[in-house]
Amino acid sequence: MNIVGLHNDDRDGQDCQDYEALLQFLYMAPVGLVQLSADGTIQMLNPLSAQLLLPLCRDGELTNLFEGLAPVVPDLRQQCAAFDADQGQICDATRLFLHADHGSNGPQVLSLSMLKLGADRLMVVLSDITLQERRERQLRKTDAWLNAIMSNITDYALLSLDGQGRVEAWNDSIARVTGYDAGGIVGRGYDVFYPPESTTDAHQLDRLREADDNGWILDEGMRLRADGSRFWASIMIAPLPGRCADAPPCDDEPAYCMIIRDISDKQDISEGLRKATFSDYLTGLANRRAFFEAAELELMRRRKAARPVSLLMVDADHFKAVNDCHGHPAGDAVLRHLAATMKKACRQVDIVARIGGEEFAILLPSVALADALAVAERLRALVQREPASYEQASIAYAVSIGVATMGDGIEDLDQLIKRADQALYAAKRGGRNRVAAWQASGMVAGVTHGQ
Numbered sequence: 001m002n003i004v005g006l007h008n009d010d011r012d013g014q015d016c017q018d019y020e021a022l023l024q025f026l027y028m029a030p031v032g033l034v035q036l037s038a039d040g041t042i043q044m045l046n047p048l049s050a051q052l053l054l055p056l057c058r059d060g061e062l063t064n065l066f067e068g069l070a071p072v073v074p075d076l077r078q079q080c081a082a083f084d085a086d087q088g089q090i091c092d093a094t095r096l097f098l099h100a101d102h103g104s105n106g107p108q109v110l111s112l113s114m115l116k117l118g119a120d121r122l123m124v125v126l127s128d129i130t131l132q133e134r135r136e137r138q139l140r141k142t143d144a145w146l147n148a149i150m151s152n153i154t155d156y157a158l159l160s161l162d163g164q165g166r167v168e169a170w171n172d173s174i175a176r177v178t179g180y181d182a183g184g185i186v187g188r189g190y191d192v193f194y195p196p197e198s199t200t201d202a203h204q205l206d207r208l209r210e211a212d213d214n215g216w217i218l219d220e221g222m223r224l225r226a227d228g229s230r231f232w233a234s235i236m237i238a239p240l241p242g243r244c245a246d247a248p249p250c251d252d253e254p255a256y257c258m259i260i261r262d263i264s265d266k267q268d269i270s271e272g273l274r275k276a277t278f279s280d281y282l283t284g285l286a287n288r289r290a291f292f293e294a295a296e297l298e299l300m301r302r303r304k305a306a307r308p309v310s311l312l313m314v315d316a317d318h319f320k321a322v323n324d325c326h327g328h329p330a331g332d333a334v335l336r337h338l339a340a341t342m343k344k345a346c347r348q349v350d351i352v353a354r355i356g357g358e359e360f361a362i363l364l365p366s367v368a369l370a371d372a373l374a375v376a377e378r379l380r381a382l383v384q385r386e387p388a389s390y391e392q393a394s395i396a397y398a399v400s401i402g403v404a405t406m407g408d409g410i411e412d413l414d415q416l417i418k419r420a421d422q423a424l425y426a427a428k429r430g431g432r433n434r435v436a437a438w439q440a441s442g443m444v445a446g447v448t449h450g451q
Contacts, residue, residue, distance in 0.1 A: 032126030038119065040066030040077060052110055052126050055098045065124065072096045072288060073112070074357035075281075083116055090114040090122075095133070097288045107292040107413075109133040160240070161256040165190050165204050168255075177262050179226035190237075190258060193223045195230065197348045202366050206301045211237045211256060223260070232264045280354040282332055283339035291353035295363050295413050298351070302406060310372035312362040313402040313420040314342065314379070317432040319358040322397060330390040334397055337388035345379040361417075369405040369437060376401040376435040384433065398433035400424060405438075 032049025036042050041064055045053075053062055062068045066077040073096055083090045096110040109132075113125045157177040159170040167185050174180055178193060185192065191204050198221065211217040216238040223233040236259045278290035286294065302309050316322070316338060323331040335358060342352050342362060351363040364372050380399055387396040402424025410416055419438040427436035 030127075032124075034065060034124040034126065036065050036122050036124065038080070038122065040064040040080075049124075049126050052128060055108065069096070069112075071356040071359065072098060076114075080114070080116075080122065085116065087116055087118065090116055095129070095289060097292050107296075157260040159185075159190075159258050159260075161190055161208075161237070161258055163208075163255040165208055165256075167192075174260075177260055178223075184226060193233075193235070193260065195222060195224050195348075198222065200349055200366060202301075202305070202307065203349060206305070207237060208256060209301075209304060212239055215239070220263075231262050232266070234261045234263050235259070280339075283336055283354050285339050285342070285360070286351060286353035288353065288355045291351060291355055291361055291363070292413070294351045294353075298363060298365050299406070299413055301365075307366050308368040308405055309416075310364040310367045310369060310403060310405040311416050311420045312364065312372065312376050312379075313417070313424040314338075314360040314362065315400050315424055315428070316358040317398045317400055317428070319397075322395065326390065326393070326395060330393075330395060333390040334388045334395055338383065338397075338399065341382050341386065342379060345375060345382055361420075367405075369403065372403050372405060373435060373437055376403050380433065380435055400427040400432050401435045402427055403435065403437040 030048075032052045033044075033046045034042060034049045034053075035044040042062065053065075053068065056062060056068045056071070066080075069076055073094060076091075076094075080090055091112065091114050094112045094114075096112055098108040098110065107130075108128065109130045111127045111129045115123045115125075117123055157171070157173040159174060160168045162168045166187055166189050170180075170182060170185055174185060178185075180192075189201075189204060191199055191201070207217050207219060216236060219235045219237075220233070222230050223235070224230055238257050240255060240257055278287060278293075279285070280287045298309060316334065319331065319334070322334055335354075338360070339352075339354065342360060346352055346362060346364075349365060351361075351365075353361050353363075355361050362375075364375060367375070380401055383397065383399050387394045389395065402420045402422065404416055404419035404423055406416055410419070423436045423438045427434040430436065
Protein backbone atom coordinates (compact mmCIF):
# COMPACT_ATOMS: atom_id res chain seq x y z
CA MET A 1 0.00 0.00 0.00
CA ASN A 2 1.38 3.39 -0.91
CA ILE A 3 1.14 6.39 1.41
CA VAL A 4 0.72 9.28 -1.00
CA GLY A 5 1.60 12.89 -0.21
CA LEU A 6 2.06 16.19 -2.06
CA HIS A 7 5.53 17.42 -2.92
CA ASN A 8 6.64 20.68 -1.29
CA ASP A 9 9.70 21.38 -3.45
CA ASP A 10 8.23 24.65 -4.77
CA ARG A 11 7.07 25.92 -1.38
CA ASP A 12 9.10 28.28 0.81
CA GLY A 13 8.79 30.50 3.85
CA GLN A 14 5.52 30.47 5.75
CA ASP A 15 3.81 28.31 3.12
CA CYS A 16 6.42 25.61 3.63
CA GLN A 17 6.04 25.76 7.42
CA ASP A 18 2.25 25.55 7.14
CA TYR A 19 2.55 22.61 4.78
CA GLU A 20 4.98 20.79 7.10
CA ALA A 21 2.58 21.39 10.00
CA LEU A 22 -0.26 19.93 7.94
CA LEU A 23 1.78 16.84 7.06
CA GLN A 24 2.75 16.40 10.70
CA PHE A 25 -0.92 16.58 11.70
CA LEU A 26 -1.89 14.01 9.08
CA TYR A 27 0.83 11.60 10.16
CA MET A 28 0.13 12.00 13.87
CA ALA A 29 -3.68 12.16 13.71
CA PRO A 30 -5.35 9.64 16.07
CA VAL A 31 -7.71 8.61 13.26
CA GLY A 32 -7.16 7.32 9.74
CA LEU A 33 -7.55 9.97 7.04
CA VAL A 34 -7.96 9.19 3.35
CA GLN A 35 -8.42 11.67 0.50
CA LEU A 36 -9.85 10.25 -2.72
CA SER A 37 -11.40 11.31 -5.99
CA ALA A 38 -15.05 10.82 -6.88
CA ASP A 39 -14.33 7.44 -8.51
CA GLY A 40 -12.66 6.13 -5.34
CA THR A 41 -9.03 6.54 -6.43
CA ILE A 42 -6.88 7.17 -3.34
CA GLN A 43 -4.88 10.39 -3.54
CA MET A 44 -3.50 10.54 -0.03
CA LEU A 45 -3.69 8.56 3.19
CA ASN A 46 -1.92 8.74 6.53
CA PRO A 47 -0.06 5.83 8.18
CA LEU A 48 -2.90 4.94 10.55
CA SER A 49 -5.39 4.58 7.70
CA ALA A 50 -2.88 2.39 5.86
CA GLN A 51 -2.63 0.17 8.95
CA LEU A 52 -6.41 -0.06 9.37
CA LEU A 53 -7.00 -0.87 5.71
CA LEU A 54 -4.21 -3.45 5.52
CA PRO A 55 -6.57 -6.46 6.09
CA LEU A 56 -8.38 -5.50 2.86
CA CYS A 57 -5.23 -5.61 0.72
CA ARG A 58 -4.98 -9.06 -0.83
CA ASP A 59 -1.98 -8.13 -2.97
CA GLY A 60 -0.43 -5.48 -0.74
CA GLU A 61 -1.83 -2.59 -2.81
CA LEU A 62 -5.00 -0.56 -2.34
CA THR A 63 -5.43 2.10 -5.01
CA ASN A 64 -9.23 2.43 -5.07
CA LEU A 65 -11.09 2.64 -1.77
CA PHE A 66 -14.50 1.67 -3.21
CA GLU A 67 -13.04 -1.52 -4.67
CA GLY A 68 -11.12 -2.32 -1.49
CA LEU A 69 -14.17 -1.84 0.73
CA ALA A 70 -16.62 -3.63 -1.60
CA PRO A 71 -16.44 -6.91 0.38
CA VAL A 72 -17.51 -5.19 3.62
CA VAL A 73 -19.64 -2.23 2.48
CA PRO A 74 -20.79 -3.01 -1.08
CA ASP A 75 -23.06 0.04 -1.51
CA LEU A 76 -20.51 2.76 -0.62
CA ARG A 77 -19.91 3.73 -4.27
CA GLN A 78 -23.68 3.98 -4.83
CA GLN A 79 -24.07 6.17 -1.73
CA CYS A 80 -21.48 8.58 -3.08
CA ALA A 81 -22.99 8.65 -6.56
CA ALA A 82 -26.44 9.36 -5.10
CA PHE A 83 -25.21 12.31 -3.00
CA ASP A 84 -26.26 15.35 -5.02
CA ALA A 85 -25.04 18.24 -2.85
CA ASP A 86 -21.80 20.03 -3.72
CA GLN A 87 -20.49 19.45 -0.19
CA GLY A 88 -21.56 17.62 2.93
CA GLN A 89 -21.53 14.37 4.89
CA ILE A 90 -22.25 11.27 2.80
CA CYS A 91 -22.22 8.76 5.66
CA ASP A 92 -21.50 8.93 9.37
CA ALA A 93 -19.94 6.20 11.53
CA THR A 94 -20.73 3.31 9.18
CA ARG A 95 -19.43 0.13 10.82
CA LEU A 96 -17.14 -2.19 8.88
CA PHE A 97 -16.71 -5.75 10.18
CA LEU A 98 -13.40 -7.21 9.02
CA HIS A 99 -12.12 -10.75 9.43
CA ALA A 100 -10.71 -11.48 12.87
CA ASP A 101 -6.95 -11.59 13.23
CA HIS A 102 -5.47 -14.96 14.18
CA GLY A 103 -5.94 -15.51 17.90
CA SER A 104 -8.07 -12.41 18.43
CA ASN A 105 -11.42 -12.32 20.19
CA GLY A 106 -13.85 -11.57 17.37
CA PRO A 107 -13.73 -9.39 14.26
CA GLN A 108 -12.02 -6.04 13.97
CA VAL A 109 -14.62 -3.28 13.68
CA LEU A 110 -13.91 0.03 11.95
CA SER A 111 -16.00 3.19 11.89
CA LEU A 112 -16.10 5.03 8.55
CA SER A 113 -17.35 8.56 7.92
CA MET A 114 -17.21 10.14 4.45
CA LEU A 115 -17.34 13.82 3.49
CA LYS A 116 -17.73 15.39 0.07
CA LEU A 117 -15.40 18.39 -0.15
CA GLY A 118 -15.87 19.16 -3.84
CA ALA A 119 -16.91 17.78 -7.20
CA ASP A 120 -13.92 15.42 -7.35
CA ARG A 121 -12.69 15.38 -3.77
CA LEU A 122 -13.82 13.09 -0.96
CA MET A 123 -12.42 12.66 2.54
CA VAL A 124 -12.78 9.52 4.65
CA VAL A 125 -12.21 9.30 8.40
CA LEU A 126 -11.49 5.82 9.82
CA SER A 127 -11.15 4.68 13.40
CA ASP A 128 -10.86 1.33 15.15
CA ILE A 129 -13.91 0.83 17.41
CA THR A 130 -13.47 -2.88 18.12
CA LEU A 131 -13.42 -2.46 21.90
CA GLN A 132 -16.30 0.03 21.78
CA GLU A 133 -18.37 -2.46 19.76
CA ARG A 134 -17.77 -5.19 22.35
CA ARG A 135 -18.77 -2.85 25.20
CA GLU A 136 -21.92 -1.81 23.34
CA ARG A 137 -22.82 -5.44 22.76
CA GLN A 138 -22.58 -6.13 26.48
CA LEU A 139 -24.68 -3.04 27.21
CA ARG A 140 -27.36 -4.26 24.80
CA LYS A 141 -27.52 -7.55 26.69
CA THR A 142 -27.78 -5.70 30.01
CA ASP A 143 -30.55 -3.44 28.69
CA ALA A 144 -32.42 -6.49 27.40
CA TRP A 145 -32.14 -8.13 30.80
CA LEU A 146 -33.44 -5.03 32.60
CA ASN A 147 -36.36 -4.76 30.18
CA ALA A 148 -37.16 -8.42 30.72
CA ILE A 149 -37.50 -8.04 34.48
CA MET A 150 -38.98 -4.52 34.60
CA SER A 151 -41.71 -4.53 31.94
CA ASN A 152 -45.03 -6.38 32.16
CA ILE A 153 -43.92 -7.90 35.43
CA THR A 154 -47.42 -9.27 36.12
CA ASP A 155 -47.77 -11.07 32.78
CA TYR A 156 -45.28 -13.92 32.94
CA ALA A 157 -45.02 -17.66 33.35
CA LEU A 158 -42.53 -19.06 35.83
CA LEU A 159 -41.15 -22.60 35.94
CA SER A 160 -38.06 -24.46 37.09
CA LEU A 161 -35.84 -26.74 34.99
CA ASP A 162 -33.57 -29.60 35.93
CA GLY A 163 -29.94 -29.86 34.86
CA GLN A 164 -30.91 -31.14 31.40
CA GLY A 165 -33.51 -28.46 30.74
CA ARG A 166 -36.58 -30.57 31.58
CA VAL A 167 -39.52 -28.86 33.29
CA GLU A 168 -39.36 -29.70 37.01
CA ALA A 169 -42.10 -27.48 38.47
CA TRP A 170 -44.51 -24.84 37.22
CA ASN A 171 -47.05 -22.27 38.34
CA ASP A 172 -50.59 -21.54 37.19
CA SER A 173 -49.44 -18.70 34.94
CA ILE A 174 -48.08 -21.27 32.48
CA ALA A 175 -51.64 -22.10 31.46
CA ARG A 176 -52.49 -18.44 30.90
CA VAL A 177 -49.42 -17.69 28.79
CA THR A 178 -48.89 -20.97 26.92
CA GLY A 179 -52.05 -23.05 27.34
CA TYR A 180 -50.19 -26.01 28.89
CA ASP A 181 -51.22 -27.73 32.11
CA ALA A 182 -49.01 -29.64 34.52
CA GLY A 183 -49.67 -32.99 32.89
CA GLY A 184 -48.63 -31.68 29.49
CA ILE A 185 -45.46 -29.95 30.55
CA VAL A 186 -43.72 -31.51 33.59
CA GLY A 187 -40.86 -33.79 32.58
CA ARG A 188 -40.59 -32.43 29.05
CA GLY A 189 -37.69 -30.38 27.72
CA TYR A 190 -38.20 -26.63 27.55
CA ASP A 191 -37.90 -26.88 23.76
CA VAL A 192 -41.62 -27.69 23.88
CA PHE A 193 -42.15 -23.93 23.71
CA TYR A 194 -40.06 -23.59 20.53
CA PRO A 195 -41.24 -24.27 16.95
CA PRO A 196 -39.56 -27.54 15.87
CA GLU A 197 -37.51 -25.93 13.09
CA SER A 198 -36.14 -23.14 15.29
CA THR A 199 -33.82 -25.05 17.62
CA THR A 200 -31.88 -28.26 18.21
CA ASP A 201 -31.12 -30.38 21.30
CA ALA A 202 -27.55 -29.07 21.26
CA HIS A 203 -28.72 -25.45 21.22
CA GLN A 204 -31.06 -26.07 24.15
CA LEU A 205 -28.13 -27.30 26.24
CA ASP A 206 -25.94 -24.46 24.93
CA ARG A 207 -28.35 -21.92 26.39
CA LEU A 208 -28.16 -23.57 29.80
CA ARG A 209 -24.36 -23.54 29.75
CA GLU A 210 -24.37 -19.87 28.71
CA ALA A 211 -26.73 -19.10 31.59
CA ASP A 212 -24.22 -20.80 33.88
CA ASP A 213 -21.38 -18.68 32.53
CA ASN A 214 -23.19 -15.31 32.41
CA GLY A 215 -25.65 -15.64 35.28
CA TRP A 216 -28.62 -15.45 32.89
CA ILE A 217 -29.54 -15.61 29.23
CA LEU A 218 -32.30 -13.90 27.28
CA ASP A 219 -33.85 -15.40 24.16
CA GLU A 220 -36.50 -13.54 22.14
CA GLY A 221 -38.48 -14.85 19.19
CA MET A 222 -41.46 -16.87 17.96
CA ARG A 223 -42.69 -19.47 20.46
CA LEU A 224 -45.34 -22.21 20.53
CA ARG A 225 -48.52 -22.64 22.59
CA ALA A 226 -50.11 -25.96 23.48
CA ASP A 227 -52.69 -25.61 20.66
CA GLY A 228 -49.95 -25.07 18.06
CA SER A 229 -50.49 -21.32 17.70
CA ARG A 230 -47.43 -19.09 17.78
CA PHE A 231 -46.67 -15.94 19.74
CA TRP A 232 -43.73 -13.56 20.14
CA ALA A 233 -42.09 -14.17 23.48
CA SER A 234 -39.15 -13.29 25.66
CA ILE A 235 -37.59 -16.17 27.60
CA MET A 236 -35.09 -15.62 30.38
CA ILE A 237 -33.19 -18.51 31.99
CA ALA A 238 -31.05 -18.11 35.11
CA PRO A 239 -29.28 -20.64 37.37
CA LEU A 240 -30.93 -21.00 40.76
CA PRO A 241 -29.08 -19.36 43.70
CA GLY A 242 -26.25 -21.48 45.05
CA ARG A 243 -25.63 -23.17 41.69
CA CYS A 244 -22.03 -23.76 40.66
CA ALA A 245 -21.42 -23.92 36.93
CA ASP A 246 -18.54 -26.36 37.45
CA ALA A 247 -20.70 -28.78 39.44
CA PRO A 248 -24.12 -29.23 37.78
CA PRO A 249 -26.82 -30.68 40.03
CA CYS A 250 -28.39 -34.08 39.60
CA ASP A 251 -31.14 -34.36 37.03
CA ASP A 252 -33.81 -34.62 39.72
CA GLU A 253 -32.81 -31.33 41.39
CA PRO A 254 -34.14 -27.98 40.10
CA ALA A 255 -31.27 -26.17 38.43
CA TYR A 256 -32.67 -23.20 36.56
CA CYS A 257 -35.46 -20.67 36.77
CA MET A 258 -37.22 -19.92 33.48
CA ILE A 259 -39.50 -16.93 32.83
CA ILE A 260 -41.67 -16.71 29.71
CA ARG A 261 -43.37 -13.43 28.74
CA ASP A 262 -45.78 -12.89 25.87
CA ILE A 263 -44.59 -9.69 24.17
CA SER A 264 -46.56 -10.01 20.95
CA ASP A 265 -47.59 -6.36 21.25
CA LYS A 266 -43.90 -5.40 20.97
CA GLN A 267 -43.05 -7.70 18.07
CA ASP A 268 -43.13 -5.02 15.37
CA ILE A 269 -40.88 -2.69 17.36
CA SER A 270 -38.51 -5.50 18.33
CA GLU A 271 -38.28 -6.88 14.81
CA GLY A 272 -37.86 -3.39 13.35
CA LEU A 273 -34.90 -2.63 15.59
CA ARG A 274 -33.35 -6.01 14.91
CA LYS A 275 -33.65 -5.64 11.15
CA ALA A 276 -32.27 -2.11 11.20
CA THR A 277 -29.19 -3.28 13.08
CA PHE A 278 -28.55 -6.82 11.94
CA SER A 279 -30.27 -7.33 8.55
CA ASP A 280 -28.97 -6.71 5.05
CA TYR A 281 -31.00 -3.90 3.47
CA LEU A 282 -31.46 -5.68 0.11
CA THR A 283 -31.97 -9.37 0.87
CA GLY A 284 -33.28 -9.37 4.44
CA LEU A 285 -30.62 -11.92 5.43
CA ALA A 286 -28.26 -11.38 8.34
CA ASN A 287 -25.69 -8.70 7.55
CA ARG A 288 -21.94 -8.92 8.04
CA ARG A 289 -22.19 -7.65 11.62
CA ALA A 290 -24.84 -10.21 12.59
CA PHE A 291 -22.86 -13.00 10.92
CA PHE A 292 -19.70 -12.33 12.91
CA GLU A 293 -21.59 -12.05 16.20
CA ALA A 294 -23.53 -15.28 15.63
CA ALA A 295 -20.45 -17.12 14.35
CA GLU A 296 -18.40 -16.02 17.37
CA LEU A 297 -21.08 -17.39 19.68
CA GLU A 298 -21.27 -20.70 17.79
CA LEU A 299 -17.49 -21.21 17.89
CA MET A 300 -17.47 -20.39 21.60
CA ARG A 301 -20.11 -23.11 22.07
CA ARG A 302 -17.99 -25.53 20.06
CA ARG A 303 -14.99 -24.97 22.32
CA LYS A 304 -17.08 -26.01 25.32
CA ALA A 305 -18.83 -28.96 23.71
CA ALA A 306 -16.78 -30.40 20.86
CA ARG A 307 -18.90 -30.79 17.76
CA PRO A 308 -18.53 -30.03 14.04
CA VAL A 309 -19.18 -26.60 12.54
CA SER A 310 -19.11 -26.06 8.79
CA LEU A 311 -19.05 -22.93 6.64
CA LEU A 312 -20.30 -22.42 3.10
CA MET A 313 -19.06 -19.43 1.09
CA VAL A 314 -21.46 -18.79 -1.79
CA ASP A 315 -20.83 -16.51 -4.77
CA ALA A 316 -23.11 -15.74 -7.73
CA ASP A 317 -21.25 -16.66 -10.94
CA HIS A 318 -20.67 -13.96 -13.57
CA PHE A 319 -22.81 -11.53 -11.61
CA LYS A 320 -21.35 -8.51 -13.40
CA ALA A 321 -22.66 -9.95 -16.67
CA VAL A 322 -26.14 -10.15 -15.12
CA ASN A 323 -25.98 -6.46 -14.24
CA ASP A 324 -24.57 -5.50 -17.65
CA CYS A 325 -27.15 -7.51 -19.57
CA HIS A 326 -30.30 -6.94 -17.50
CA GLY A 327 -29.51 -3.84 -15.43
CA HIS A 328 -28.80 -3.30 -11.74
CA PRO A 329 -32.46 -3.60 -10.60
CA ALA A 330 -32.52 -7.05 -12.19
CA GLY A 331 -29.23 -7.86 -10.47
CA ASP A 332 -30.82 -6.91 -7.15
CA ALA A 333 -33.73 -9.25 -7.96
CA VAL A 334 -31.24 -12.08 -8.56
CA LEU A 335 -29.60 -11.46 -5.17
CA ARG A 336 -32.98 -11.49 -3.45
CA HIS A 337 -33.85 -14.73 -5.26
CA LEU A 338 -30.55 -16.27 -4.17
CA ALA A 339 -31.22 -15.22 -0.57
CA ALA A 340 -34.66 -16.86 -0.63
CA THR A 341 -33.20 -20.03 -2.18
CA MET A 342 -30.52 -20.26 0.50
CA LYS A 343 -33.14 -19.99 3.24
CA LYS A 344 -35.12 -22.75 1.50
CA ALA A 345 -32.07 -25.03 1.43
CA CYS A 346 -31.08 -24.41 5.07
CA ARG A 347 -32.44 -24.99 8.55
CA GLN A 348 -33.75 -22.13 10.63
CA VAL A 349 -30.85 -22.59 13.08
CA ASP A 350 -28.28 -22.07 10.31
CA ILE A 351 -26.75 -18.61 10.00
CA VAL A 352 -27.35 -17.30 6.48
CA ALA A 353 -25.78 -13.91 5.74
CA ARG A 354 -24.82 -11.53 2.96
CA ILE A 355 -21.24 -10.46 3.65
CA GLY A 356 -20.37 -8.70 0.38
CA GLY A 357 -21.81 -7.62 -2.97
CA GLU A 358 -22.72 -11.02 -4.42
CA GLU A 359 -20.97 -13.06 -1.73
CA PHE A 360 -22.85 -14.92 0.99
CA ALA A 361 -21.92 -17.10 3.96
CA ILE A 362 -23.80 -19.95 5.62
CA LEU A 363 -22.64 -21.27 9.00
CA LEU A 364 -23.93 -24.76 9.77
CA PRO A 365 -23.82 -25.65 13.49
CA SER A 366 -23.34 -29.33 14.37
CA VAL A 367 -22.83 -30.25 10.68
CA ALA A 368 -19.79 -32.25 9.53
CA LEU A 369 -18.17 -32.00 6.11
CA ALA A 370 -20.17 -34.73 4.35
CA ASP A 371 -23.51 -33.21 5.38
CA ALA A 372 -22.26 -29.69 4.60
CA LEU A 373 -21.42 -30.84 1.07
CA ALA A 374 -24.95 -32.24 0.75
CA VAL A 375 -26.42 -28.88 1.79
CA ALA A 376 -24.16 -27.05 -0.67
CA GLU A 377 -25.10 -29.36 -3.54
CA ARG A 378 -28.79 -29.03 -2.72
CA LEU A 379 -28.43 -25.24 -2.85
CA ARG A 380 -26.46 -25.30 -6.10
CA ALA A 381 -29.04 -27.56 -7.76
CA LEU A 382 -31.95 -25.41 -6.54
CA VAL A 383 -30.39 -22.28 -8.02
CA GLN A 384 -29.78 -24.02 -11.35
CA ARG A 385 -33.28 -25.47 -11.42
CA GLU A 386 -35.22 -22.36 -10.37
CA PRO A 387 -34.12 -19.18 -12.22
CA ALA A 388 -34.85 -15.70 -10.91
CA SER A 389 -37.40 -13.43 -12.55
CA TYR A 390 -37.60 -9.68 -13.06
CA GLU A 391 -40.39 -7.83 -14.87
CA GLN A 392 -41.72 -11.13 -16.24
CA ALA A 393 -38.30 -12.05 -17.63
CA SER A 394 -36.56 -15.23 -16.49
CA ILE A 395 -32.90 -14.80 -15.48
CA ALA A 396 -30.87 -17.99 -15.25
CA TYR A 397 -27.72 -17.89 -13.13
CA ALA A 398 -25.50 -20.25 -11.15
CA VAL A 399 -23.46 -20.23 -7.96
CA SER A 400 -20.08 -21.51 -6.88
CA ILE A 401 -19.75 -22.75 -3.31
CA GLY A 402 -16.72 -23.37 -1.11
CA VAL A 403 -17.04 -25.61 1.96
CA ALA A 404 -14.81 -25.91 5.02
CA THR A 405 -15.25 -27.53 8.43
CA MET A 406 -13.66 -26.73 11.78
CA GLY A 407 -10.98 -29.29 12.52
CA ASP A 408 -7.30 -29.81 13.22
CA GLY A 409 -5.25 -26.71 12.58
CA ILE A 410 -8.19 -24.28 12.76
CA GLU A 411 -8.41 -22.13 15.86
CA ASP A 412 -10.71 -19.26 14.91
CA LEU A 413 -13.35 -17.99 12.51
CA ASP A 414 -10.85 -16.17 10.31
CA GLN A 415 -9.03 -19.40 9.49
CA LEU A 416 -12.31 -21.16 8.72
CA ILE A 417 -13.33 -18.33 6.37
CA LYS A 418 -9.97 -18.43 4.61
CA ARG A 419 -10.27 -22.15 3.94
CA ALA A 420 -13.85 -21.81 2.66
CA ASP A 421 -12.69 -18.89 0.47
CA GLN A 422 -9.91 -21.00 -1.01
CA ALA A 423 -12.41 -23.76 -1.75
CA LEU A 424 -14.69 -21.18 -3.38
CA TYR A 425 -11.87 -19.97 -5.62
CA ALA A 426 -11.13 -23.58 -6.56
CA ALA A 427 -14.77 -24.05 -7.57
CA LYS A 428 -14.57 -20.96 -9.77
CA ARG A 429 -11.27 -22.01 -11.33
CA GLY A 430 -12.80 -25.40 -12.04
CA GLY A 431 -15.48 -23.89 -14.25
CA ARG A 432 -18.05 -22.39 -11.82
CA ASN A 433 -21.50 -23.80 -10.99
CA ARG A 434 -19.61 -26.15 -8.67
CA VAL A 435 -19.17 -27.12 -5.04
CA ALA A 436 -15.61 -27.54 -3.76
CA ALA A 437 -14.33 -28.48 -0.31
CA TRP A 438 -11.20 -27.89 1.69
CA GLN A 439 -9.79 -31.36 2.32
CA ALA A 440 -8.09 -32.43 5.56
CA SER A 441 -4.84 -32.91 3.64
CA GLY A 442 -4.76 -29.19 2.96
CA MET A 443 -5.62 -29.60 -0.72
CA VAL A 444 -8.73 -28.09 -2.25
CA ALA A 445 -10.65 -30.37 -4.59
CA GLY A 446 -13.79 -29.91 -6.64
CA VAL A 447 -16.42 -32.43 -5.62
CA THR A 448 -19.44 -31.76 -7.77
CA HIS A 449 -20.67 -29.55 -10.56
CA GLY A 450 -23.73 -28.85 -12.67
CA GLN A 451 -24.10 -29.70 -16.31
